[in-house]
Amino acid sequence: MVALRIDAKSLHYTPLNQQIRKAICDGTKEIVIDNVLGQRFIGDGIRGDDVTITVNGVPGGDLAMFMSGPTLIVHGNADHAPGNTMDRGKLIIHGSAGDATAHSMRGGRMYVRDNIGYRGGIHMKQYKEKRPILVVGGFARAFLGEYMAGGLLIVLGMNGKEPVAERGVGSGIHGGEIYVRGKVAEKYLGVGAQQLPATAEQMAMIQPIIEDFAKSFGIDPAPLLSAGYSRIAAASARPFANKYTPE
């Protein structure tokens, strides 16, 4: 089946999404959108497990928000909150992403080749088989994994930068886990977060994910896999348990 091509030049996001929805509804499995320039909400709330959407250009905020199933590949950078409250599917960004990347993500996978902004993976959560995964190739800014309630976040720190060298890492984390290549300076850990070297068992768990990430971008996984990792998780399952007293 040939891919459907949509030219997004000067196209508002609503008619663009309408075309995407209609194509999926008509059974199209491959959609390529060219000339994307800042349109928000691309793929917002769309379904379709076997659908692949390629975005050529720079999409606007809330890319793939509430998305449930499709694979969305961006050749360019993404703006504010890509993968916001995403439910299922895959989001692959050949570039960097803005603040609140994977905000409240509930399921599916998201790979960002380069860097992400502030509050990456904030309040990600998991439930039963729904376990969101965010892998960042470069570095993340402050408040990474803040309020994290579930899921898996991996920051690889490629290109010679530390994975995260700013404050508030895992601040208020009460579920899920963050892995970084090397380690995070203790002074950057947030309230309630605890860092330990990753065990062999934990490494075995993240290895196939790192391999898949590397494959998605044509990167050699060997240097990533031979390195040591640290795991950051909640120091206590109930970080706020001792804060309140009944009237």
Place this chain on the structure above:
Amino acid sequence: MSIGSTPLRFKVELDTGRCMNCGRCVENCSYGVFRKEGNKIVANSRACVACHRCVAFCPRDAISIYEKPTDYRSHPVWTREVREAVFNQAKTGRIIVAGMGNVLPYPIIFDRLVLDACQVTNPSIDPLREPMELRTYIGKKPAALSVKEHKNGDTELLTKLGPNLKLETPIMIGHMSYGAISLNAQTALAKAVTKMGTFMGTGEGGLHESLYPYQSHMIVQVASGRFGVDINYLERGAAIEIKIGQGAKPGIGGHLPGEKVCADVSCTRMIPEGSDAISPAPHHDIYSIEDLKQLVHSLKEATEWKKPVFVKIAAVHNSAAIAAGIARSGADAVVVDGFRGGTGAAPRVFRDHVGIPVEAAVASVDAKLRQQGIRNEVSIIASGGIRQSADIAKIICLGADAVYIGTSALVAMGCRVCGTCNRGICAWGIATQRPELTQRLDPETNAVQVANLIHAWTDEIAELMGAAGINSIESLRGNRDRLRGYMLDEGLLKVLDVKTVGA
């Protein structure tokens, strides 16, 4: 033990002459007040919260409960509550939390506003004889209509109308989540609103599968924790509400303790059983009014512009300016939640000291939106402290389109406003997830009671309107001429835009 015991809050007395030792009080009290000792029943008054479950089920009226049986030395500054809060915090070093709404005796503006009635010069209308229009539409109204006339005499409406909710009465039930209240309580409310042709909110707890049959009468909530939110949830709701703030605790998030996250709550919220459900104070994808617009639009885009989107804020000092921003964000309604609103649990200091009354907030929001020519862009829903039909008539006169009720709907199911919701062992089966307690609440009979309350209040509003010579709720809305302030100061009269009695 340097502080020792504080005096009893309540004293439970059993009239041994009347008590027949049936043990219903022992079975019904979830706080462990009563126990059988030999052939008599003994009460531990210290455990009592005055929820009256025992009183309601005692077949012999043998139980009496007295508040504050022991006096402190009276003092106008160092009240009992102030002293006991100090004792509590000196012992624990913690933030005090409690259920229900504001307990401080601030003057109630509703009680200083009086409604008008016709005498001689314009006749009142008899609602028994004449049709009274209480149907209310929530959503954007076009500023102007453009029509095209066809040659065959047909007229075509060219203006595209935004989605509106059609309410048969201006009374809706506000957002009380599954987690804060039981599924049986939510089911009773859902049955009641469906019967009455109105709507209820899901709260931030997702939508339980068993409520899907009522989904066309449910407003789904998206709050900062995004619990239970996926595309299916958004599509199920009749409308979507973004919760920014809550009148009982403006400016802070929520925290459902792991103990209340049972298997069923866990699957509705989509979080593991027993884990804390923490809603952050802000939405971390909304750090500005522009970001709010982005969330409103993302929800509309996800649901293909078919659903109205509401934005709920706590009533605070700058509500009017905030509401003007919301009206420009693309939202279809703004919910203004006053500082008397209830809650499952809130820090006492927020519950009692932060926020403003809904009467003043709604009046100023309505005035600001009219001033800016954008009142038609959003409906105004008032909530927080609506206790009776008169409050509804008055707040509509001050500019609201409709109201959310919360506590009063729970009272219709037996709640005695004991304010102990935070403990999660509500004897009435409302604010609890314990199966042995939730099964006490029968959704069928309680649905009838809640529907009765909405019906009775709707009738009363119709009567009040008839007496004022008004046959449509639209003529009551923002009609400040039918209100007068009684013993309100000049500043407040100005804010409300209401004249004093006698003027």
